[in-house]
Amino acid sequence: MTFNAVGQKIPKKDAPLKVTGQALYIDDLELPGMLYGKILFSKYPHARILNIDTSKAERLPGVKAVVTAKDFPPNFRIGFMKDNPPLKGNKVLSTRDEIAAVCAISPEIAEEACELIDVDYEVLPGVFDPITAMREDAPILHEELGSNVLKLPWKLVCGDVEKGKSESKYIVEDTFTTQWVTHCCMATSGCIAHFDINNNLTLYSNTQIPSLAQNDFLEALNALGLKNRRVRIIQVTIGGAFGSKLDTYPYEYIAILLALKTRKPVKIVFSRDEEFFATSPRQCTITKISQGCTKEGKLTFREVEMILDNGAYTSWGATTPSVMMMPISSLYRVPNVKYEAKCVYTNNTYCQAMRGYGNPQATFAIESSLDHLAEVSGIDPYDLRMINANQPGEITPQGFKITTCGLKECLEEVAKRLNWREKRGKGGGKRGVGMASLIHVGGGARVYKSDGCGTIIKMDDFGKVDVFTGATDIGQGADTVIAQIVAEELGIPVEDVNVIHNDTDVCPWDVGVHASRTTFVAGNSALYAARKIKARLTEIVSKILEIPQEDVEIRNGIAFSKSDPQKSIPVARAIRRAHFTTGGSMLMAEHFYDPNNENLGKDFKGNLSTAYTYGTHGVEVEVDTETGKVKILKYVAAHDIGRAINPLLLEGQIEGGALMGIGFALSERLIYQNGYLKNGNFLDYKILTVRDAVPVETVIIETDEKEGPYGAKGIGEPGLVPSAPAIANAIYDAIGVRIKDLPITPEKILKALKEKAGTGNKA
Amino acid sequence: MKKFDYHIPKSLEEALSLFKSLENAKYIAGGTDVLVNIKRKKESPSHLISLRNIDSLKVVEKKDGLKIGSCLIHQELLKIEEIRTYYSALYDALTKLGSKQIRNVATIGGNICNAAPSADTACPLLVLDAQVVIFGEKGTRMVPIDDFFEGPGTVAKEESEIVTSFELPSFPKYTGSAYIKHTRREAMDLAMVSAASRITFAAEDQSLLRDFLSSKGVEELDKELKNYPLFVKEARIALGVVAPRPFRAKKAESCLEGKFLNEETLREACEKAAEEAQPRDTIRGEAWYRREMVKVLTKRTILLSVKRAIEMCS
Amino acid sequence: MKKEIKFHLNGEEVVAEVEPHWTLLYFLRNVMKLKGTKEGCGYGECGACTVVVDKRAVNACLYPILEVDGKKVITIEGLSKPDGQLHFIQKSFIEEGAVQCGFCTPGMIMSAYALYEEKENPDEEDIKEAIEGNLCRCTGYIKIVQAIKSAKRRQQ
Structure with missing residues (x-):
């Protein structure tokens, strides 16, 4: 199949605006009469609020409103478990808890006013790790719940793990831990809330979930007594997201409240300090994993127990175990699987979605453990992976229907490019190679009642197309990919396709930019809408050219007869003919695409995604054994992506993902001490x-996914999923010590080396 | 940011008299520390007196050593060929400080007067026996840099005084120096530990140094030390981040100075340096690790210094 | 307490009354309403606010406004021609896929611009030195380095 627009390295559509500084991010936006909001955060990680005195702040000239918990309805809560009041009136549970907020005519005055608010606290003992938080005598954060363990019982059982154990020749068991890491979007979070005279809300936002956010804020308006109002979300240019904007947050509700009080637009934009301590990181995990295999290396079982530090409140991030199940059950063929996870409240920052949504933590444990199993069984880690690699057509124990699967090809490419056979185990105590693979959803993920995305298309008198999509561009290039798909289908140049993706007043519903689903779901939605337009267009052309409709082909904006190419007409002219006639018509179409995937059942089984994506990363490292520093000499990232709609943007996702993964592996961690962030x-x-x-060497494996738009699957998240275990495995190959706790710092390596030298034992 | 007034004197005298006449004043050079401190509410001066536009603070004099004005920015200092050639430790530090944007405004005087234990130019100036030239009401005085650092953020000068320049002596050609900054990432980072050293050999060893180079090459250095009895005439070792101030590890120096450099003396020097260090556990690094790194960095800077000394003689 | 400054901003003379505690970034964004220069951290740790002052790349967030008096300042808005023609570095960033979320892009481009002012044919080491203070969270830097490296051939 040959393509015109698909498969091309087309620069991102909004790049000209971005390279000239014309793209407007939330901090760049100013509305007439706009006020600036600022939030007062808690001084303590756990305390009772005895009194809040805002009188001095209210008297400061330039201050227009001061709000506290009293200004929200008493039982108003937000978040996945509805456990988070946007302003805290009785108790604070973390140092990012919002106590009061002000808005003023300048950010400086707002900040000064915050400093004038006096809060009396009764400090309570805090609990800062999930293990302690589960103890009988631990302070309970949410007293009404009676326990710090969330009522989210994640449990997946497939086959019979005990039977699997009895069939195993080799069994390994390890415990792995991962740290808090945070998105570090280069633009900080923020919004502007504004009510019109009819009490309808417009929120300028950088949310990743415009439709769900609209729903959340409608609930808030209802709670505030504004029934039957409208909420319009206008997305500004988003300066990085990576999952961080996959929920609604207290600051947004606070901005809405302040705007309602003042009847003025109110902007809240975080400082970098606030961005670090008051946004939600990736959850840290403690993972106990055991796996076994037969003498021949066939995996027999995988058993995983996990504890997640939820932090003080519950965001969508508490559902990451539902995604962790995916690699645990379905990365490599393993017949018997058991997984249990607990999310535990602590007086730490509350966690959220971040690129990979639990998958990186789970894959670190699985793929590190797999190398351990390879060692114990005496099978080369590459061979062990090949023996157990997933294959097209299989149904995994969790019920995933694997359609396309290029895992073996990915493994082979990595082994070849790393020169695996020559290098493995031959690094002279300093150099080593390692690999790790991933599975991820690549055809949407039904985590909500709908996994759909709507598209509306219109074609104007000049043959140009406007595509109104529910999809969100967070920098990844959704705008461009959608334009390519529409251009391909309609046979027009990509530059003739304008993608509008930032306004709930004109764009249809979409569940959000998450789960690497946009190319697949929004792409299909746009494709099918374009197909409807195309049917109308070819009908018009067939009448004008007096040829059968099946004989019409459109290329580069010209419609012609396939059998007699002399018969042709520019698309624009054909459209005008249809338009400017008595009883004329114009070309408009819509489509709502909801993939045929399934919500996980009560047993957490089901076909979560319409397609699954695979990949393998291979790394060669050199370890400085005197300092413990790790240098990456070579990095290969092979991904089965179905079809590369735009290789330029695709590489960008993989290269950026890999470096984020390397940071997760080696350098990044939020340091919290007793509830206080120390390195924000x-x-x-x-x-x-x-x-x-x-220099990430990207290898693209095209498996042509039947359900995907032009064969494509998703790629937003996979780039960082296997980085950490691939690096950890390479380090083990180099120096014979296995670091099971991320990040792999020079200290940990040196300590492990010393222990190894001291005892003469392997890790 | 808290409000302050900002003054731009054109001469030292004007700067000094401004300082004397203004309440709660502070000098500012590149501002990459001062402004950050104000933004972070760590200090709140009412007046900033800029030293950026005083020409006499930007001198470079190249006779009998090197004199560099305190308000030269790092990026300008990097262009001084003499620093690259004869004061390599300083050159190393200049390349490693902050980022290009920071090096384009941050001055060496500011780096020294801010006196962070991790100040990149501090260890090099310590091993290069720099003299700090200070201007004040009573005129100009000189302080050896080793006496200048008193503690974190505190230096041996009156608040009203201005550091005008640093004077570096000229060293014999058979001298090498080096600075190594140990960081978690490769740019935009503060040192977890840093070390600088300078080795000056005896004049009579020059031919030996040349032989060394022609016979084996510097890559084999540590293994070959025993075959080449190189006499260390002068040794300097300075350490950063492992004490309240950047300091000279003098016991370590004495393991080498006046002795032949060999595996044993080198190891002793590294052990001594580690003993002299008083590292702390902080979020930026653990004490035990920092102490270990003192050994490694001391060794590496010395070997790099030796290598450079040898190359100078070739 | 306002003071007057006079300087060149993107080729035009600007005379302005400024508060002494303002930074250049504050002035650009809030007084001149030039929103192309971004604030990523405010502490000189991310490079998003990079502008060029007298041919040197600096962090505008740490540049006292009074120090620009008499100097020449170029921001991202000053790079393309008034007729919309882009600077060759801007073109290169577009074509090489060096732009994702775009928030670091203006600062990144200004660092590259200062580099080209200093060196006609920068090598990879020069490029890394020039942008080591510009953080990017999206791209992994590969395409950014490539864009700066190949920018020259887009110069007409």
Whole structure:
């Protein structure tokens, strides 16, 4: 199959605006009469609020409103478990708890006013790790719940793990831990809330979930007594998301409240300090895993127990175990699987979605453990993976219907490019190679009642197309990919397709930009809408050219007869003919695409996604055994993506994902001590710089997914999923020590090396 | 940011008299520390007196050593060929400080007067026996840099005084120096530990140094030390981040100075340096690890210094 | 307490009354309403606010406004021609896929611009040195380095 627009390295549509500084992010936006909001956060991680005195702040000239919990309805709560009041009136449960907020005519005055608010606290003992939080004598955060363990019983049982154990020749068991890491979007969070004269709300936002956010805020308006109002979400240019904007947050409700009080637009934009401590990181995990295999290396079982630090409140992030189940049950063929996870309240920051949504933590454990199993069984780790690799057509124990699967090809490419057979185990105590693979949803993920996305298309008199999509562009290039798909289907140039994706007043519903679903779901939605337009268009052309409709082909904006190409007409002219006639018509179409995937059942089984994506990363490292520093010499990232709609953007997702994964593996961690964040700045929280960047060698495996738009599957998240275990495995190959706790710092390596030298034992 | 007034004197005298006449004043050079401190509410001066537009603070004099004005920015200092050639430890530090944007405004005087234990130029100036030239009401005085650092953020000068320049002596050609900054990432980072060293060999060893180079090459250095009895005439070792101030590890120096450099003396020097260090556990690094790194970095800077000394003689 | 400054901003003379505690970034964004220069951290740790002052890339968030008096300042808005023609570095960023969320892009491009002012044919090491203070969370830097490296051939 040959394509015109699909498969091309087409630059991102909004890049010209971004390279000239014309793209407007939330902090760039100013509305007439706009006020600036600022939030007062808690001084303590756990305390009773005895009194809040806002009188001094209210008297400060320039202050227009001061709000506290009293200004929200008494039982108003937000979040996945509805456990989070946007402003806290009785108790604070973490140092990011919002106590009061002000808005003023300038950010400086708002900040000063916050400092004038006096809060009396009765400090309570805090609990800062999930293990302690589960003890009988631990302080209970949400007293009404009676326990710190969330009532979200994640449990998946497939086959019979005990039987699997009895069939095993080799069994390994390890415990792995992962840290808090945070998105570090280069633009900080923020919004502007504004009510019109009819009490309808417009929120300028950088949300990843415009439709769900609209729903959340409608609930808030209802709670505030504004029944039957409208909420319009206008998305500004989003300066990075990575999952961070996959929920609605207290600051947004606070901005709405302040706007309602003042009848003025109110902007709240976080400072970088606030962005670090008051947004929600990836959850840290403790994972006990055991796996076994037969003498021949066939996996027999996998058993995983996990504890997640939920933090003080519950966001969508508490559902990450539903995604962790995916690699646990379905990465490689393993017949017997058992998984249990507990999310536990602590007085730490509450966690949320971040690129990969639990998958990186789970895959770190699975793939590290798999290398351990390879060692114990005496089978090369690459061979062990090949023996157990998933295959097209299989149904996994969790009920995933694997359609396309390029895992073996990914493994082979990585082994070849790393020169695996020559290098493995031959690094002279300093160098080593390692690999790790991933499975991820690649055809949507039914985590909500609908996994759909709507598209409306219209074609104007000049043959140009406007596509109104529910999809959200967070920098990944959804705008461009959708334009390519529509251009391909309609046979017009990509530049003739305009994608509008930022306004709930004109764009249809979409569940959100998550689960690497946009190319697949929004792409299909756009494709089918374009197909409807195309049917109308070819009908018009067939009448004008007096040829059968099946004989019409459109290429580069010209419609012609396939059998007699001399018969042709520019698309624009055909459209005008149809328009400017008595009883004329114009070309408009819509489509709502909801993939045929399934919500997981009560047993957490079901075909979560319409297609699954695979990949393998391979790494060669060099370890400085005197300092413990790790240098990455080579990095290969092979991904089965179905079809590369736009290889340029695709590489960008993989390269960026990989470096984020390397940071997760080696350098990034939020340091919380007794509930206080200690390294909330770019000097001490080490996202990687260009000096640390690794020349990622991207290998694209095209398996042509039948259900995907032009064969494509998703790729937004996979790029960072296997980085950490691939690196950990390479380090083990180099120096014979296995670090089971992320990030793999020089300290941990040196300590492990010393222990190894001291005892003479392997890790 | 809290409000302050900002003054731009054109001469030292004007700066000093401004300082004397203004309440709660502070000098500012590149501002990459001062402004960050104000933004982070760690300090709140009412007046900032800029030293950026005083020409006499930007001198470079190249006779009998090197004199560099305190308000030269790092990026300008990097262009001074003499620093790259004869004061390599300083050159190393200049390349490693902050980012290009920071090096384009941050001055060496500011880096020294801010006196962070991790200040990148501090250890090099310590091993290069720099003299700090200070201007004040009573005129100009000189302080050896080793006496200048008193503690974190505190230096041996009156608040009204201005550091005008640093004077570096000229060293014999058979001298090498180096600075290594140990960080978690490769740019935009503060040192977890840093070390600088300088080794000056005896004049009579020059031919030996040349032989060394022609016979084996510097890559084999540590293994070959025993075959080449190189006499260390002067040794300097300075450590950063492992004490309240950047300091010279003098016991370590004495393991080498006046002795032949070999595996044993080198190891002793590294052990001593680690003993002299008083690292702490902080979020930026653990004490035990920092102490270990003192050994490693001391060794590496010394070997790099030796390598450079040898190359100078070739 | 306002003071007057006079300087060149993107080729035009600006005379303005400023508060002494303002930074150049504050002035650009809030007084001149030039929103292309971004604030990513405010502490000189991310490079999103990079502008060029007298041919040097600096963090505008740490640049005292009074220090620009008499100097030449170029921001991202000053790079393309008034007729909309883009600077060759801007073109290169578009074509090489060096832009994702775009928030670091103006600062990144200004660092690259300062580099080209300094060196006609920068190598990879020069490029890394030039942008080591510009953080990007989206791209992994590969396409950014490539864009700066190949920018020259887009110069007409």
